[in-house]
Amino acid sequence: MSHKTTRDQLFADFMSGRKDRRSFIRDAITLGASVTALGAFLEACGGGPEPAAAPPPTDAPPAPAPDPDDLGPIGTELNIYNWSDYIAEDTVALFEKETGIKVRYDTYESNEEMMAKLQVGAGGYDMVVPTGYIVTVLGAQGLLAPLKKKYLTNWGNVAPLFLDPAFDPGNEYAVPWQWGTTGIAYRSDKVNPPPDSWGIFLDPKWRRRMTQMDDVRDVIGSWLRYRGHSLNATDPALLDAAKADAIASKALLKAYISAPVKGQLVAGDVLVAQLWNGDTAQAAVEEPSIKYVVPKEGGSIWTDSLVIPKTAPNKRAAHEFMNFILRPDIAAGISNFTGYGTPNAAAMDKLESPVPYPDEEERKRLEYQKDLGAATDAWDQLWTDIKSA
Numbered sequence: 001m002s003h004k005t006t007r008d009q010l011f012a013d014f015m016s017g018r019k020d021r022r023s024f025i026r027d028a029i030t031l032g033a034s035v036t037a038l039g040a041f042l043e044a045c046g047g048g049p050e051p052a053a054a055p056p057p058t059d060a061p062p063a064p065a066p067d068p069d070d071l072g073p074i075g076t077e078l079n080i081y082n083w084s085d086y087i088a089e090d091t092v093a094l095f096e097k098e099t100g101i102k103v104r105y106d107t108y109e110s111n112e113e114m115m116a117k118l119q120v121g122a123g124g125y126d127m128v129v130p131t132g133y134i135v136t137v138l139g140a141q142g143l144l145a146p147l148k149k150k151y152l153t154n155w156g157n158v159a160p161l162f163l164d165p166a167f168d169p170g171n172e173y174a175v176p177w178q179w180g181t182t183g184i185a186y187r188s189d190k191v192n193p194p195p196d197s198w199g200i201f202l203d204p205k206w207r208r209r210m211t212q213m214d215d216v217r218d219v220i221g222s223w224l225r226y227r228g229h230s231l232n233a234t235d236p237a238l239l240d241a242a243k244a245d246a247i248a249s250k251a252l253l254k255a256y257i258s259a260p261v262k263g264q265l266v267a268g269d270v271l272v273a274q275l276w277n278g279d280t281a282q283a284a285v286e287e288p289s290i291k292y293v294v295p296k297e298g299g300s301i302w303t304d305s306l307v308i309p310k311t312a313p314n315k316r317a318a319h320e321f322m323n324f325i326l327r328p329d330i331a332a333g334i335s336n337f338t339g340y341g342t343p344n345a346a347a348m349d350k351l352e353s354p355v356p357y358p359d360e361e362e363r364k365r366l367e368y369q370k371d372l373g374a375a376t377d378a379w380d381q382l383w384t385d386i387k388s389a
């Protein structure tokens, strides 16, 4: 049967009521009708078949199939889930004003907290901000929507160092947001000599005035580096040694706490804290004696990225936000507030105190966190053991 005959039959069946609306739409799309044309036709029919309605024209060429890269209209809402203290105070307001999109903005304190929500499909988020190795995990679990690059007209501003990262080949899912390092924040007015080793977290002199982050990768990673190993190690013997160090240190720590430790550093309740460089810079704005060091044994370097969950209800608006923050002025505003490095090359000369890209020498001491694959469970168990010790 020719396409035309099939189509005539389909319309005839629908108009006579032999075919219901749902299967009519499905079959018409299979035959190449465009969604717009179908919508107009159905509207003209008044929502259902009417025996008296005129038959639709049948000699028009079949409409092209809907474009899979077309995300439709921009929408009116956007739900963002980001780390705390990780955006400028005016970024969201500027975006809302320019686009008319209303943003709901929630925050989290660790990749694990964010992933737990995403994996059970909670929150209704359109955009989350995982660290590199987590992009790999979420992508492999089929939880991310691929980027539609045609909406990212400002993509050219991304510095070459952040293109095609190992954690997301071809930037299939991720738009780089900020990059930074994990080291030690300390009160230089009280801690002398300044710390230069992860071993400070084993020094009883600072009992109950020290914290490490509430983060499985950063805590175990620091103890691995302390003993001269990769922070991506999976060898059970190395992990056991890291566990022993972590448990010895735990007896001296005030808490496992991440970004919210800033207030305690400023107040002087905490004098030494494992922390990221940017959050340390934020605390130093309030209390200039707060300084930052990457220990001699080395620490982690990471890039966090914007990604869109597969279940996101507002994917087009999410792309609009991505393109917005790829603008140099907006990107510079974000890094000026967060104290982290920008992956936006065009924003570099707009920064108040730009974090320079790490040079060769620094990169030797810094290591990217990688997906641990099958060893993830062992690490998680270790973390549970440490926390309950």
Ligand code: N2P
Pocket: 083, 084, 085, 086, 131, 180, 259, 276, 279, 302, 304
């Ligand atoms: C937000 C810092 C997040 C960096 N305060 C973690 N990669």
